[in-house]
Amino acid sequence: MNYIKAFAPATVANVACGFDIFGFAVDEPGDVVEIYRRDEPGIVIADITGDEGRLPRDPLRNAVTVVMLRLLDHLKIFDFGCEVILHKNMPLGSGMGSSAASAVAGIFALNELLGQPLTRQQLLPFAMEGERIACGSAHADNVGPSLMGGFLVIRSYQPLDVFRITVPENLYCTLVNPDIEVNTKDARFILRNEVSLKNAISQMGNVAGLIAGLMQEDYDLISRSMVDVIVEPIRAILIPEFNEVKQAAIAQGALGCSISGAGPSMFTLSKGRETAERVGKAMQQKFAEAEIDSKIYVSAINRDGPRVLATA
Amino acid sequence: MNYIKAFAPATVANVACGFDIFGFAVDEPGDVVEIYRRDEPGIVIADITGDEGRLPRDPLRNAVTVVMLRLLDHLKIFDFGCEVILHKNMPLGSGMGSSAASAVAGIFALNELLGQPLTRQQLLPFAMEGERIACGSAHADNVGPSLMGGFLVIRSYQPLDVFRITVPENLYCTLVNPDIEVNTKDARFILRNEVSLKNAISQMGNVAGLIAGLMQEDYDLISRSMVDVIVEPIRAILIPEFNEVKQAAIAQGALGCSISGAGPSMFTLSKGRETAERVGKAMQQKFAEAEIDSKIYVSAINRDGPRVLATA
Known part of the structure; x- marks a missing residue:
């Protein structure tokens, strides 16, 4: 696989009473990441659409590429190279988990491209690092549900303990x-x-x-x-x-x-x-x-x- | 029906993390109340066993009879007379919902004797009044599960909103x-x-x-x-x-x-x-x-x- 395009959903964190512990994913909006493999090692941000030029193009400062670099580092893959295009489909600072959706789309896409070396649950700590870049702290109440889907509870951060609950279909x-x-x-x-x-x-x-x-x-x-x-x-x-x-x-x-x-x-x-x-x-x-x-x-x-x- | 003997279970309130909102009932211990109808109106405490003489024999000061009097008052039954015997099967001040078990046994027995004019949920506010007599505040986390059985959540006191959840059989x-x-x-x-x-x-x-x-x-x-x-x-x-x-x-x-x-x-x-x-x-x-x-x-x-x- 030399190319992948992936979507990750926006999320609602807190959900009224559940400050810092509840979050759920929605079907729309959501961000899209495209990854094109290239021969030369290193990650390059080729383009970002929909952000009105506000997000950093530096791969060491953009949450999407930072989480990808962390994953590559964890997997000890040092020769991987790619170009990344991020399509922002929701405004920044909107409270809909904008940075989480981007980071999750990026790390999910990369993990797929690499043949799923990690489970989604295993990807969570990496995605949380994207939140640290974007918001200053490694919260899980947006990246968690964006990555796992459904309604997620973060029972504890130390140690990290998350679980999903069922919700009514309607x-x-x-x-x-x-x-x-x-x-x-x-x-x-x-x-x-x-x-x-x-x-x-x-x-x-x-x-x-x-x-x-x-x-x-x-x-x-x-x-x-x-x-x-x-x-x-x-x-x-x-x-x-x-x-x-x-x-x-x-x-x-x-x-x-x-x-x-x-x-x-x-x-x-x-x-x-x-x-x-x-x-x-x-x-x-x-x-x-x-x-x-x-x-x-x-x-x-x-x-x-x-x-x-x-x-x- | 001129006589009834009823049991109400001890309860565990708080259940670790659920201060003032969680409580569940156990199969033992529990208190037993006997009610003998009599012709003369008014409630008399004929005997209390197992309390080492520590509970008030005055029907206006004992939680069991206070809740019974409140129920009769609510039902506008003014000619009812009975003798009550309370068997305490757990120590007072033990943290096992001792006063709640007594009050629930009393109000449940009386409601049965009267032909179930109220549902259990409707009896709850009366049983809570027993807690006010015994502990100084009308808490529901012991009387609730003692009266309803199972694992009870008190979502709110104002208005009173309680619900049961299922628990594993084992x-x-x-x-x-x-x-x-x-x-x-x-x-x-x-x-x-x-x-x-x-x-x-x-x-x-x-x-x-x-x-x-x-x-x-x-x-x-x-x-x-x-x-x-x-x-x-x-x-x-x-x-x-x-x-x-x-x-x-x-x-x-x-x-x-x-x-x-x-x-x-x-x-x-x-x-x-x-x-x-x-x-x-x-x-x-x-x-x-x-x-x-x-x-x-x-x-x-x-x-x-x-x-x-x-x-x-």
Whole structure:
């Protein structure tokens, strides 16, 4: 195989109550990486589309190529050479796991090209290194679900312990990305280092409820559990019209609505595609009333993670 | 029906990571209440066995009869009269839901005697009032599982929202009750009102892991998730030999070991009765080495809650 083109999905991290521990993948948007083998050793970034020139072209500073270099280093492959093209299909700093989707597409594609020397679970620590490059810390709540697909729980970071849970087939996600930017580092910086025991207990109850609701296909329990008393009240101030948009989503039948990752994108879960689409339009309309453009993505939960689009 | 005798099970609240939100019922020990109808209106406590004279005989101050009076009041039954005998089969202040088992046995028995005017779920708020009498606050993590059976999650108190999750059939609990006493109010008083965000996240990960592990029958995930970084490190200082006893339990194959409720009883979960019994003996031995007597109770998770033992 001398060429591969692969897709990796965007992701919703935190999922209301599960700050730093929950994430799920969506069917769209997602980033695409193309890798062309070449004879000369070394990785070159031949092109990046869709980033408006904002991502580094230096392979030692771009998350996609950094994770590929780490994998090659781990496998002790020193003579591999390739050209990489990255197609960004979602905005940077959107809260939809943009850097994670790129890094996962890259490492997944390379692993396929090399004949799958590692399992997906084994690729996870490498993909996390891409997050360190892009966001300053090696979080797994975007790269995890982008790489593994489905709804992922990061039980622990030390040691790294992740597991997937089943979700209802008819569960749909609406992502609404307003045309404003929030820096992930800022979004983390404004959080308090301490939470009240009362709020921690409340959050734990919702974490338990969301897991059980998803596994038991209990939409009502899912809805009651999509409550975040720790992070959303603080981060929501970074998103204009947050409360109005959330209320519009709930009014149209969304099970719940919160911030996707560090924002500014907002996500909802709904029962059925039709509701999810109606919810998205209502959210977009609320943003529009405040003269904020936004994009809507409606999709089922992605169950498969990254996929090969073409090989040669 | 003029007579009823009913049993309600002891319970393990908190279950390591689930402070104030998790609880499960065990097959033994449990308390027994007998109710004899009489013609004269009003509730009389005829006898209490097994409490060494420590529980109030005044029906307005004893949790068992208080919850019965509340139920009668709610049902607008003003001419009901009975004599109540309470058989305490576990020590007071043991951390095994002693007051909850008594209150649940009482309200369940009365509801049966009256022809089941309320469902078990509807009885829960009344049983919680018994906890207010006995412990100072209307907690549900003991009365809930004692009344409903199984493994219960209290997602929220306002509004009250509880749900049951399935647990593996071969899951056994070992309860070890050392002959020392911890006051529940003291055990709550020493907790901090704030927790670090880092610890809250860690606890949330374990809450998610324990729920998923129990529902998926993943014993290894159950074991990895039975970690409490918030409450156990503080309350363990009230229990002599806590760390030694816990280590002895783990060494004998327990999936995990923590404090039952507010202590001083300790509990473990194990795969299979044989392991659970071996674990109990090792724990008792460790307490014995420190010259502390203890009682062991090994049982499956009680799935049915209270039950009628006799009627006439």
